[in-house]
Amino acid sequence: MDPPPDIQPPTPTPPPDPHSPSVNILDLTSCQLHDLESIELNQNIYELDLTANRLSTLDPRIGHLSNLKKLSLRQNLFTHSAVQPLSTWHNISSLEELVLRDNQLKKIPDLEIFKALLVFDVSFNEIPSLNGLCKVSNTLKELYVSKNEVPKIEEIEHFHELQILELGSNRLRVMENLENLTKLQELWLGRNRIKSINLCGLKCIKKISLQSNRLTSMKGLEECIALEELYLSHNGIEKMEGLSTLVNLRVLDVATNKLTSVDDIQTLTRLEDLWLNDNQIPSLEGMAEAVAGSREKLTTLYLERNPCVNTPNYITILREVFPNVEQIDSQMFA
Template sequence: MLTELDLTNYHLPDLTGVEIEPSLTAIDLTANRLRTLDPRILQLQGLRCINFRQNLLANVSAWSTCECKGTLEDLEFRDNHLSTIPCLKGFVHLQRLDCSYNQIRNLVPLADLDSNRLEELYVANNKVTAITALSHLTALTLLELGSNRIRMIEGIASLTCLRELWLGRNRITKIDGLTTLVNLRRMSLQSNRLTSMLGLESCAALEELYLSHNGITTLEGLAPLTRLKILDVSSNRLTTVEVSALATLTQLEDLWLNDNRIPAIDVALDRALDPVRHSLACIYLEGNPAASDPQYKRKLVNMLPKLKQLDANFL
């Protein structure tokens, strides 16, 4: 009895010549040329996982009529031509949903998703303008909304199980709405419109923080983030590292400061790096005036005895 069907990279325009057995529980249709949903797939009652990645689907509204609502756990429509997320009412066991790389404008259809098991939601690289209709998805541990048109961090206060929040490449100007997200481990706000780091103080469990390509001028608000291991503030407008900025980050292993305006490798920088002197294994400083120092490498190696990587070079 066949339970899995893998048609990856077959470039099929449709499934006319393919036998769809009722016993199927997993189907992978990645990299085909499908424009419509085969009615036989909609009739499968035991389907748990289906992947429509890299097809030509523009309208999948028929998915709301499928007969696997009580079993489906993993659904992927990544990299198609969708303008809207299909109605997912009744999909009570859904754990993972990926609608990234489409032309979706809002998250409103997710208000009807009544699964209390959804753990991972990916709607990156679309045209979403606001974070809405997610407050009931309280089991989410990962939310990926990068490369959209979002201006505010909102509507996620109830998502207290979140461990990963990816909001890079949006239009966010302020870090806000995170006070209840005390379980966050990874967060990305790269390539937004931030001028301040303040607003992260409640996220004391953070281990990785990515803030590159913004307009940040000061390292601040980091004191509560004592578990931080990776801090990326590259491509900002930093002119100095304040002596107190890294004072509590004694577990920091990677520090990305490249492409800022730090003037020199001097006593002030030495003092600022003192709290991470025995934890830091990687530092990026290229693209700063400081990197033009003829003794650049020697000075940093002397400052940081545990250093294993300077910029892209392993020591």
Template sequence: MAGNEVPSSSEVLDLTNEHLHSLEKVELNSQLRVLDLTANRLSSIDPRILSLTGLVSVNFRQNLLTDVSAWAEAACKGTLEDLEFRDNQLKEIPALPGFSKLRRLEFSYNEIHSIEALAALGPAPIQELYLAANKIPAITGISQLSQLTTLELGSNRIKSIENLESQALLKELWLGRNRISTVQGLSHMKSLRCISLQSNRLESMLGFEACTGLEELYLSHNGIWRIEGLGSLKNLKILDVSNNRISKVEGLESQTQLEDLWLNDNAIPSLDDAALASGLKPVTATLTVIYLEGNPAAQDPAYEERIRQLLPKLKQLDSKHNLS
């Protein structure tokens, strides 16, 4: 809420988990600013909500809505900052022109096939946009949303990282569980701090070189063969390349801040210098967490002892060993 202003009790209505099928027996104060209808059985939007002029936050999470196109005519266009339709049965995003203060918009866990309707928002100051777990095939309709700092598009049908030229302020980009085979379109993202491309179709981890502000890089469950392209990413604290095809630890020479390294379920054959030991030397002063289980190397009888020797600051080794 703007300026962290706290609304009075008369301006807040929380009906979370009331199992309501309608709001016909509910009184809606004309001064309402915050309305939470999470976990009910609503299949339509009460017209009285649309007439409220001072709403700042509205949450329809976990209901049975199939059509919210009426929201385009809501009277709170000049005040609404947070709108959530997560976990309903929506097939389309409504046109939302004129919502001049909207900062957070959530449509995850629906059945949406296109996000082109977001173009109707115009230059809204949206900072957080959540569209996970839909059926979206492409990134479209958001070129005017230049203030975005968080974009969640995981668990969709996206094949390409594209149409993000206006999103130079992005700090978090979530694209896990899609169909992406190549990392591209990120050369302007100097502000990016976290990116997830887990469970895609990558065979190479090249393409992040210009994202020099990256602190967290998640690439598990792909087909990556080699650790590479990290030379300019000197701010990385977390690197997850688990569940890939990596057979050698390398390419970490510039990682002077790396704390967490996930390498489990790869093809690292042994603990010797050629496969693992020499590759870890650049991060011995910083690494506190490493996962190597699921590699042939982890079957070595002296596995834990040797890893402790290699990484003196280690606090966590795999899921079974807490060294602190």
């Protein structure tokens, strides 16, 4: 029977486009899955996200998803032996992103067949060394191995395309074997045991984190002229030095050190955030001259828990020095 003339029939639903993102991305995050037996794996899947489940074995059907580019097995129960099948699944050898973060791995898996890999993440495992990285493709752009038991930076020399290297929360004592990483833009080495800075002439790097190490000096940064963000908090640094050449620096964090004065940043005209809290800076005398180049640019300043905060009219003085400041310690200004 035809519908009444004032009621339009529903528009037929078009068949799903096999190339649309909704079809190509299968997100099974936090589904408490122990296996994938009840899950249909479409051959057109481009991205498979299995984060935060209870998986301990790899479903062999994954190895037949020839269009798969991104695979996340993050936060599951995979051991090294459980992920070994990956090394033989040639149908997915064009994989570009593999995330094995937060599992039970005790070594770097064999990824030699993945010749187009761009992102590899094995953070939050129990990996005792970087042995095995030599087999990972030199196409890699992002490598994450934080929160493991790694004592030495090695087997990374072939990563000429690498842009992000994350090795925080390991057992590193020395910065080494970085000289070939000429395209590196971000280096994250916080929470290690590093005593001195050696960046091997990395002139393209934009972000460096060496927080919570054993540094006593800033020397070694002078050639990093592209640097925009520098994080050196929670060390034993006594003097600000080697910073005057870092003319692109926007963020400088030297909180929780042993500084008694603000030095070597007069020429930094792009500095926006300056974190000096938890040091031993005695007074505000000379502060305007010390930060002369960025007086107009600076928007965030932390000085709390320094003796200088006991200066009468402390906030008022700083607001006069920095006319565009938006935050001093915990105080925000409109």
